[in-house]
Amino acid sequence: MLIMDEPTSSLDDGNQVLILKVISHLAKQGDSILMTSHFPSHAFMLCNKVLVMKRGRIIAAG
Numbered sequence: 001m002l003i004m005d006e007p008t009s010s011l012d013d014g015n016q017v018l019i020l021k022v023i024s025h026l027a028k029q030g031d032s033i034l035m036t037s038h039f040p041s042h043a044f045m046l047c048n049k050v051l052v053m054k055r056g057r058i059i060a061a062g
Contacts (some may be wrong), residue, residue: 004035008042018044045058 007023008016024046027033037043044052052060 001032001034004033006036006038008037008039008046 002023004023011019020042023033023035027031027046035043035047040050040052050060050062051054051058
């Protein structure tokens with residue numbers, strides 16, 4: 001299992017895409033990925049399960 005806290009933080013757009021591709025590749029190989037992001041689009045592009053939180057409370061999951 002790989003746990004990441006905002007893996008694309010402080011990266012330019014090109015490097016964000018590169019990191020997201022690596023994460024996607026690892027997930028397709030069967031690795032479990034747990035990551036946080038302030039960019040919902042990143043989560044929706046990569047993840048098969050997403051949890052949306054606001055002020056420490058879960059407001060959506062699926």
